[in-house]
Amino acid sequence: MHKNKKAKELPNYFFERKYDLDKIEEYLEKINVVGINAPWGGGKTYLFNILKSRLNEKFHFVTIEAMASTVDSIKSYFISELGHVLENKGYFSTSTTRIKRLLKDSSWSWLANFLWGQDSYTNLIQSLKSEICNLDKKILIAIEDVDRVSEKSIVEKIFYLSEQLTSSNENIKILFLYNENNLLDLLQQDRYYIEKYIPYVVDLTPVSLRTTIERVYDNEKRSLPNIDTKILKEIFTPFYTEYYTNKLFNADLTIRFVPNGVNIRRVKLYLNDVNLALDTPQLKQNARAVYAYYFTKHFVYEIYKKIDVATPFSKLKLFNWKGESIAIKDIPEMQAQDSQKFMGNIYNETAFALFRIFDYKFDILIDREMKKFDDNFENIKVMKSQEHNDKIDRLIRYLRWRGKSEYTDLENARLQFIEHVLNKNDDNLDANFHAFMESLYNNLSPKRDNTTVMRIAVDWFYTLLPAFILHEEDSSVFNRLLDFYIKKENVHTISYELIKNLNLCWGIKRNVYLHILKIFNEQNIVGNMNAIPEYRKFLVLYLNDMSRYGFVDTHNVGLLEKKDFKIIGNDEKINYLIFDSLMEKLQNLKQNVTESVRKDIDTMISFVEKNKKMVNTPNEMKPSKEKNPFEISFVPQNFKKELEMVKSAHLSDDEFDQYVDAMYRKEEFSVDCVSFLMQQKKNLIVRQP
Numbered sequence: 001m002h003k004n005k006k007a008k009e010l011p012n013y014f015f016e017r018k019y020d021l022d023k024i025e026e027y028l029e030k031i032n033v034v035g036i037n038a039p040w041g042g043g044k045t046y047l048f049n050i051l052k053s054r055l056n057e058k059f060h061f062v063t064i065e066a067m068a069s070t071v072d073s074i075k076s077y078f079i080s081e082l083g084h085v086l087e088n089k090g091y092f093s094t095s096t097t098r099i100k101r102l103l104k105d106s107s108w109s110w111l112a113n114f115l116w117g118q119d120s121y122t123n124l125i126q127s128l129k130s131e132i133c134n135l136d137k138k139i140l141i142a143i144e145d146v147d148r149v150s151e152k153s154i155v156e157k158i159f160y161l162s163e164q165l166t167s168s169n170e171n172i173k174i175l176f177l178y179n180e181n182n183l184l185d186l187l188q189q190d191r192y193y194i195e196k197y198i199p200y201v202v203d204l205t206p207v208s209l210r211t212t213i214e215r216v217y218d219n220e221k222r223s224l225p226n227i228d229t230k231i232l233k234e235i236f237t238p239f240y241t242e243y244y245t246n247k248l249f250n251a252d253l254t255i256r257f258v259p260n261g262v263n264i265r266r267v268k269l270y271l272n273d274v275n276l277a278l279d280t281p282q283l284k285q286n287a288r289a290v291y292a293y294y295f296t297k298h299f300v301y302e303i304y305k306k307i308d309v310a311t312p313f314s315k316l317k318l319f320n321w322k323g324e325s326i327a328i329k330d331i332p333e334m335q336a337q338d339s340q341k342f343m344g345n346i347y348n349e350t351a352f353a354l355f356r357i358f359d360y361k362f363d364i365l366i367d368r369e370m371k372k373f374d375d376n377f378e379n380i381k382v383m384k385s386q387e388h389n390d391k392i393d394r395l396i397r398y399l400r401w402r403g404k405s406e407y408t409d410l411e412n413a414r415l416q417f418i419e420h421v422l423n424k425n426d427d428n429l430d431a432n433f434h435a436f437m438e439s440l441y442n443n444l445s446p447k448r449d450n451t452t453v454m455r456i457a458v459d460w461f462y463t464l465l466p467a468f469i470l471h472e473e474d475s476s477v478f479n480r481l482l483d484f485y486i487k488k489e490n491v492h493t494i495s496y497e498l499i500k501n502l503n504l505c506w507g508i509k510r511n512v513y514l515h516i517l518k519i520f521n522e523q524n525i526v527g528n529m530n531a532i533p534e535y536r537k538f539l540v541l542y543l544n545d546m547s548r549y550g551f552v553d554t555h556n557v558g559l560l561e562k563k564d565f566k567i568i569g570n571d572e573k574i575n576y577l578i579f580d581s582l583m584e585k586l587q588n589l590k591q592n593v594t595e596s597v598r599k600d601i602d603t604m605i606s607f608v609e610k611n612k613k614m615v616n617t618p619n620e621m622k623p624s625k626e627k628n629p630f631e632i633s634f635v636p637q638n639f640k641k642e643l644e645m646v647k648s649a650h651l652s653d654d655e656f657d658q659y660v661d662a663m664y665r666k667e668e669f670s671v672d673c674v675s676f677l678m679q680q681k682k683n684l685i686v687r688q689p
Contacts, residue, residue: 016207017047024051027200028140028173032166035176035194035201040148041265043204044177048142059140059173060085066146066158074157078165082128082139089135122164129169140173141165147183155187159197209267209299210236216267224271226278231291235357248331248366249339270298277399289395292358300350307400312393313358314365318351328355328365358392361385386548394469414467422480429488459497461485465504475511482512486519494523494614496621499538506541510549514600517542517607525610527619530567536560539567539611543582546604552585569616579612642673646684653685 024047027034038044052061062081069077086092132139143162146155165172176198183194207215213232217224246252273294278284297304306316317325321332321342328351334342343349355365364385420436468481482505485491491498498520505516529535540560547554556577559565568574586605590598642663651659660677663669669677677684 016205016211017043020202020204021047021051021054023202024175025055027202028055028175031200032170032172033162033174033176033198033200035178035180035198036204037178037180037201038204039179040182042179043207043264045144046264047204048175048177055140057137059138060089060135062139062141064141064143064158066143066149066154069149069154071151071153071157074154075161078141078161079128081141082132085139086131086135091131091134125164129165129172132169133171135171138171138173140175142175142177144177146176147178147180147186149186152187155183162197212264212267213271216264217271220268220271224275226275226284227271228287231288234288235291235295245362245366247333249334249336249342251336251339266298270294273297283395286391286395288359289392290399292354293396293399295357296354300354302347303351303354307396312390313396314355314360314389314393318354319348320345321348328352331366358396360392361388364389390548398469413464417464417481418477421484422477426484426487429484433488459501461489461501462504465501469504469508475509475515478508478512479515482515482519492524493526494520494529495526496529496532496534498523499529499532499534503534503538503541506545513542513545513549514603517603521603521606521610525614525617527621528569528615528617529621530569530615531620532622536567539578542607543578543611546582546586551601551604552582552589554582556581567615569618574615575612579608579615583608642669642677643680643684646677651685656681656685 024034024036036044036047052059062085064078064081143158146158149155162174166174180191180194180201184191187193214229217227217229217232221227274291277290277294278287283290296307303318306318307313308316315327315329317327319326319328319331331342343352355362416439417436420439421432424432424435465481468478485501489497502516502520505512540557543557543560544554546552547557559577560567583605586601586608590601593601645663645668646656646659649655649659660669660674664674
């Protein structure tokens with residue numbers, strides 16, 4: 001074994017794997033074929049690089065990337081790599097040249113040489129092995145990702161070559177780097193089959209996620225200037241149940257997140273994602289949520305998939321209890337025995353740990369008796385906790401939206417919208433909006449694809465809104481955005497589309513909230529939406545905001561969140577509990593406030609009255625049909641000529657691609673024009689009767 005290991009080790013490697021490294025060296029001293037088994041991204045290559053530095057005086061190294069080879073090329077690949085080592089050391093290898101020529105010959109020629117000629121394959125391999133014996137050091141061949149090739153026949157050939165090269169030869173060593181479970185699945189064999197070719201295997205010692213993150217950061221911190229190690233440590237600190245969680249579970253519990261199968265590549269992606277996101281100053285102000293969000297994305301993907309643009313994270317049904325999926329607010333108070341059973345479910349413990357990692361306030365999340373009032377205003381602690389949690393919810397929503405590939409460069413879209421629309425004269429709405437859309441097509445960063453900012457069949461307001469939410473625009477800017485939307489879309493009635501869009505605007509600022517109520521109050525009622533889930537969500541969000549902004553208690557609004565509670569028109573109970581009692585509280589509040597507050601209360605009363613009237617309207621509305629996804633709502637000026645050419649050609653489905661492709665080859669259509677036309681294909685083709 002190497003006498004001076006420390007001098008040869010790379011800095012900041014995983015100390016837990018020191019003994020793995022020593023064992024690999026020990027095997028290589030005595031054995032020709034050794035395996036390193038670990039999950040994909042689990043540190044095999046990282047450890048091999050350290051091994052190379054430690055054994056550099058004993059071996060010449062050859063790396064074979066199994067994924068880069070085919071059944072027909074694998075032999076030539078091996079031989080060529082060995083020939084390069086010989087040539088680099090001043091040896092001209094006649095064997096490698098003759099083997100490669102032999103492999104290129106026809107099958108009959110190859111068979112004849114194999115059976116009778118001096119240049120038989122077996123003889124040439126022996127000759128190559130003899131040439132390698134003349135080198136000053138042995139050769140160590142590292143075969144990476146043998147478990148990730150496309151065909152098992154490639155693995156079988158690699159095993160065969162391994163046997164040929166190492167048989168009766170101490171000068172060639174082979175090190176397989178692979179994931180045993182995946183290799184067994186590929187080969188459809190048992191462990192004993194692999195053992196025949198890789199008899200000695202070192203299973204890499206598992207390393208905790210926290211340790212992996214710390215070591216990867218230490219090794220790459222120069223490229224991660226935005227990473228705060230204090231926040232990283234906080235994320236992994238065990239969570240001991242405090243007053244509110246103790247009250248819920250009636251037990252002292254320690255809750256932590258312990259993932260299985262740490263993936264070093266994933267850790268690097270996680271740190272890079274966080275570092276990149278924190279280049280945005282607004283995100284830096286809420287760094288803890290950014291760390292937690294990308295933590296969820298990379299290490300708890302099953303929960304990450306459930307994050308929804310329109311549903312707050314704190315209301316997602318992430319827990320399982322008695323066969324049902326429930327949100328954190330629906331977790332019932334339990335006895336200690338049930339609590340242990342509940343947290344014994346790893347999914348529940350993981351979800352609960354995520355709420356701590358995000359730094360949610362548990363008082364407002366789980367305490368049923370938390371809301372108290374003093375002089376008609378909510379307890380300040382409740383308000384702060386709710387505001388804190390709402391801020392996290394909004395940030396998660398934005399990050400998830402931005403994370404989807406079809407929504408990119410929202411910040412650029414926001415700046416362009418302010419410049420071309422909000423800062424212009426309202427008399428030219430259509431022209432201003434057209435200038436905005438043109439700016440997105442013609443003034444993009446070269447790293448972005450503008451077609452993913454504004455999508456056909458996706459409402460422009462719905463797409464643009466997250467950029468304004470993230471950047472915490474002052475009330476006047478946000479209100480101007482809302483006003484433009486109402487004017488541009490010619491909104492005069494309470495429609496499904498309006499409700500869907502307003503649901504995205506919850507929890508911005510008080511003045512924005514009041515402006516939304518005024519907009520709603522001005523719309524005409526055409527029917528009730530009692531059976532539409534989006535309207536129920538709208539009522540919950542906007543009625544509860546009267547409590548969140550410190551006006552009145554909205555406890556009864558919680559009825560709307562119960563599964564078995566139905567909104568029924570002209571129902572006395574609903575009219576009183578949801579609407580009349582709320583208007584009564586608002587009227588009482590008007591007695592001891594200033595004139596400005598009274599005006600705001602009047603707006604709220606009108607809003608409650610409007611919704612009461614809408615709920616009791618006999619005509620039942622249905623969700624409006626989605627817009628034709630192939631309707632062309634905007635055509636860049638520089639594509640109008642090409643669009644007319646396609647329309648006038650009256651192309652069928654089969655002819656469309658050929659025509660566009662032909663025009664591209666003739667340089668009549670540019671690449672971005674082709675992309676635009678292909679997106680519009682279903683609207684442009686002539687459908688056969």
